[in-house]
Amino acid sequence: MGTFIQLVVDGLSTGSVYAAIALAIVLVHQATGLINFAQGGMAVLAAYFAWWLTNQGLPLIVAILLSIVFSFALGAVVERWLMRRFERGDPDTAVVATIGLLTLITGIAGWLWTYNNQQFPSLFPLDTVSFLGVSVSIRSIGTTAVIVVAMILLQALFVGTKLGLALRAVAINPQSAAFSGLPVGRLLMVGWGLAAVLGAVAGALVAPQLTLTPGMLDNALVYALAAVILGGLTSPVGVVVAAWIIGVLENLAAVYVPFIGYDLKVAVPFILLFVVLIVRPQGLFGRKTVVRV
Amino acid sequence: MTLLELEDVTASYGPVQVLEGVSLSVPEGGAFGILGANGAGKTTTLRAISATVRTGGRIVFDGKDIRGLRPDQVAALGIAHVPEGRGTFGDLTVRDNLRVGAYLRKDRKGVDQDIDYCLDLFPNLQERITSNASALSGGEQQMLAVGRAIMSKPRLMLLDEASLGLAPSTAKNVYDAIRRLRTESGIAMLVVEQNANLALNLVDGATVLETGRSVLTGTSAELKGMDEIRRAYLGG
Numbered sequence: 001m002g003t004f005i006q007l008v009v010d011g012l013s014t015g016s017v018y019a020a021i022a023l024a025i026v027l028v029h030q031a032t033g034l035i036n037f038a039q040g041g042m043a044v045l046a047a048y049f050a051w052w053l054t055n056q057g058l059p060l061i062v063a064i065l066l067s068i069v070f071s072f073a074l075g076a077v078v079e080r081w082l083m084r085r086f087e088r089g090d091p092d093t094a095v096v097a098t099i100g101l102l103t104l105i106t107g108i109a110g111w112l113w114t115y116n117n118q119q120f121p122s123l124f125p126l127d128t129v130s131f132l133g134v135s136v137s138i139r140s141i142g143t144t145a146v147i148v149v150a151m152i153l154l155q156a157l158f159v160g161t162k163l164g165l166a167l168r169a170v171a172i173n174p175q176s177a178a179f180s181g182l183p184v185g186r187l188l189m190v191g192w193g194l195a196a197v198l199g200a201v202a203g204a205l206v207a208p209q210l211t212l213t214p215g216m217l218d219n220a221l222v223y224a225l226a227a228v229i230l231g232g233l234t235s236p237v238g239v240v241v242a243a244w245i246i247g248v249l250e251n252l253a254a255v256y257v258p259f260i261g262y263d264l265k266v267a268v269p270f271i272l273l274f275v276v277l278i279v280r281p282q283g284l285f286g287r288k289t290v291v292r293v
Numbered sequence: 294m295t296l297l298e299l300e301d302v303t304a305s306y307g308p309v310q311v312l313e314g315v316s317l318s319v320p321e322g323g324a325f326g327i328l329g330a331n332g333a334g335k336t337t338t339l340r341a342i343s344a345t346v347r348t349g350g351r352i353v354f355d356g357k358d359i360r361g362l363r364p365d366q367v368a369a370l371g372i373a374h375v376p377e378g379r380g381t382f383g384d385l386t387v388r389d390n391l392r393v394g395a396y397l398r399k400d401r402k403g404v405d406q407d408i409d410y411c412l413d414l415f416p417n418l419q420e421r422i423t424s425n426a427s428a429l430s431g432g433e434q435q436m437l438a439v440g441r442a443i444m445s446k447p448r449l450m451l452l453d454e455a456s457l458g459l460a461p462s463t464a465k466n467v468y469d470a471i472r473r474l475r476t477e478s479g480i481a482m483l484v485v486e487q488n489a490n491l492a493l494n495l496v497d498g499a500t501v502l503e504t505g506r507s508v509l510t511g512t513s514a515e516l517k518g519m520d521e522i523r524r525a526y527l528g529g
Binding site (some may be wrong): 165 | 343345363364368369374375376383384385389394397445
């Protein structure tokens with residue numbers, strides 16, 4: 001039983017990292033209708049920035065906060081000077097541009113900081129706490145908690161503020177939004193910035209465990225995409241739940257299904273993904289989009 | 294005093310020129326109609342003003358040439374475009390749709406008052422205030438679209454085919470409310486409408502477009518029952 005709970009908590013923790021990246025993808029998709037494959041890459045860049053700052057002698061928490069600010073700017077800049085050029089064109093072209101961006105960022109990170117694994121300090125102590133007689137790692141609890149708080153803040157922004165209302169309006173109908181005087185371009189930059197911030201938080205939390213490399217979040221990105229499909233592109237809550245399911249299942253399957261083990265656990269989300277795509281293509285929580293001809 | 298003046302305005306979608314030279318003017322507080330058959334360039338004329346199509350010629354609002362501005366900058370000058378197909382925010386509630394309309398305003402009290410005014414003007418919306426716009430009927434969505442435009446406290450409202458797809462009685466209700474809005478608010482209006490009777494009962498004068506050109510301009514009284522109007526609509 002102790003192992004089971006430990007596995008579930010660890011699963012929730014890795015699932016939270018997938019969730020943050022998945023939410024970032026959903027955020028950008030809702031605002032602009034495209035999938036940003038560079039979301040993980042941008043988060044890695046933020047993590048490197050934080051790591052570099054700690055090497056300059058800054059305390060970890062300050063470095064992470066600064067990297068979050070840096071990410072917001074990075075997201076906004078990518079929207080303004082790269083993605084906007086593809087705004088009116090074929091969405092497929094724009095998606096390919098994000099894949100190009102991912103390659104570019106990975107290359108830049110490798111060039112600046114080499115492809116060697118770098119040690120990233122952990123925000124949480126590596127101890128465990130006893131909870132109902134079961135020992136659970138503080139890092140797992142902390143990671144989950146931080147991401148949950150980030151999501152609550154994001155939800156509050158979208159539902160409770162004028163800026164959030166404007167972001168939602170632009171995502172639903174940019175033309176009508178402009179007719180009401182909303183600065184659509186600037187709001188899209190804010191949307192991309194916020195998505196990048198979520199990615200940066202995820203990157204900083206997962207970097208100590210995975211160690212920092214340019215391709216650190218490539219796997220997480222794939223899992224995040226699985227969560228996006230599983231939860232449904234239109235449902236932020238669904239995506240988070242899906243990411244947790246993936247994180248937990250992956251962990252449980254590795255230990256309890258001998259046939260799968262640690263080597264095949266990578267496949268678990270994808271088996272789930274195929275089933276969902278066949279049975280319920282709009283995702284578990286998503287809505288069917290009606291395409292008007 | 295003239296609020297909006299179009300001089301020989303041309304517009305094109307890519308290589309296809311849709312407007313060949315449209316001229317018209319709307320006085321402060323006045324209402325002017327654009328009539329014509331499908332494809333004559335009515336909607337494009339409104340798009341030219343709100344900067345969502347590439348244009349030539351002169352578009353002067355309040356003494357200033359507004360060509361080259363972005364759509365949101367045009368809106369910020371006090372021009373509210375109620376687009377064809379209504380363009381409401383489907384996933385937002387009726388109240389939030391209205392609040393988006395008031396995005397540029399800082400006077401909270403005034404915004405609340407104007408929301409009340411919209412609900413008084415369109416009582417149907419009162420009952421649906423917490424519903425998502427996508428759940429509204431076509432007529433209610435049209436009312437909401439006009440309401441959103443009211444919320445920005447515009448000096449000029451561009452109304453595109455407010456009767457499109459509505460039952461005749463619903464269309465009449467919408468136009469009755471718009472007429473009331475005109476007298477109570479003094480907002481100037483430029484009205485595109487395929488139902489000439491509805492339009493001519495609202496506006497003071499109108500121009501008839503044929504293949505992207507103004508072919509006839511006159512007061513509402515002159516235009517009512519004119520042969521050219523019939524010809525423009527029926528192609529006879």
